[in-house]
Amino acid sequence: MPNIYQFFGGSHFAITWAEIRALQFYKRSKLEDCDKHLKICSFFDKFFWDYVIANTLLVYSNLSKEKVLDMFNFMGGSLKVASYAAQNKSLSKLIHDSLGGIVKSNLAGNHDINKHGSNEHSDDITKIKIRLNFYNFSKNDFETAINIIREQKKAYKQKNILIKFVGDINMPFVNTASSKKYLQKQIPEFNITFDDSKKLYVLTRTLGVQNFDLFETLEFNRPERDMKIGMMPIKLAFIMLNLANLKKNDGFWDPMCGVGTLIMAGILKKLYSYGSDVNFIALAKAKHNIDWLLKTGLTNSAKFRIFKFDIFRNPKNNKILRDIIRFGRFDAIVTEGYLGKPRKKPFVNKRQLNMQLREIEKLYSAFLKTVSRLIFPGKRVVFTVPIYKTIFNNKVSWVMPNIDINKHRYKIVKYNTGDLVWRNKKSNVARKLFILEKIK
């Protein structure tokens, strides 16, 4: 049975959305089913089969919940994933009907936590614990919801059914950490999201939350981090691998691997992960990080190679790359390239800015030329380019180097989700994401 999943966006929605589109949760041959299946499908994008509500994305899919959760474990963009349950223009009816459904399945003795509700029976009193979140609610709507819930609770109490809403129902905001806590206690969580444009409410049930324990371990517990090289967020590493269209056991190359964040993410995703760098110290650190990863037991196998290579050189002069060219080539190139010299302040000097831009342009031009020889047409190159914060005449602007994409026969893969820029609030250097495909 096809399903609709709801993904809750993180800090960079355009990138989160592109990651979801790249993962292709839909099957093209089955698209017509969606319309027949549910009315809401008529709002969906007719190519990608998704629909944005507030900071969340509804995605039509033929994949099972288990499969989606499996993929979700290694997705960097979304905070939470849920499966569609109901929709209604009337908030009162939606809450009424959904509580009715939960109670009914509890009374039917349905203890299957995967269906509805967490229940306890004692002395003819049924206690049901659930958690409910509201997204994109106005203050008015929120107060209405709370009143409806109060009335419903009273009505059920008279029938000896105690419904307990766990967590702080008065706080209409996203707190994924607490979602995880309740899910672990097997207390089901529901979400109601208000769709401004269609004026309707959508109810979904949470399946899982972001694997942030793993992400924090990888980011903060690994032995080698290097502020000088630049700290690549592990979430971004998973996102970039997902944008590269890679299947299990495919091989990718990160030719500017630094201390190996992408290589660690690739190993966890069961990819053949090749990392190279011009800097020996970075390579030793990458190796150290990977050894640590293997020791943690987070993975029981790792297929990787770390080697020295300068992106300005001819790959045919490198034994590993020569063999790759001869026997197969990579399924994708994924790299967070050099970001320029570390910067504590925005550029205020035009000459310095231009020097930095020219250095980056030369490096990325060499990168695109070199890697084009290592992949076949149809394969992807996913990389970031630095964008610099500048202040000239008291005006802030962000400047990007000029990278000639077409020169080495690539086309840009477009997901039309907005500007793919990864920018942290305080940083003076942002990263622009590029997804290219090699053409003949």
Ligand SMILES: C[S@@+](CC[C@H](N)C(=O)[O-])C[C@H]1O[C@@H](n2cnc3c(N)ncnc32)[C@H](O)[C@@H]1O
């Ligand atoms: C921003 S860092 C990459 C960080 C990496 N993603 C990580 O997680 O550690 C950029 C890397 O590019 C490398 N690099 C710069 N110029 C290079 C070149 N010509 N060939 C290969 N690597 C180069 C630097 O040594 C540096 O480690």
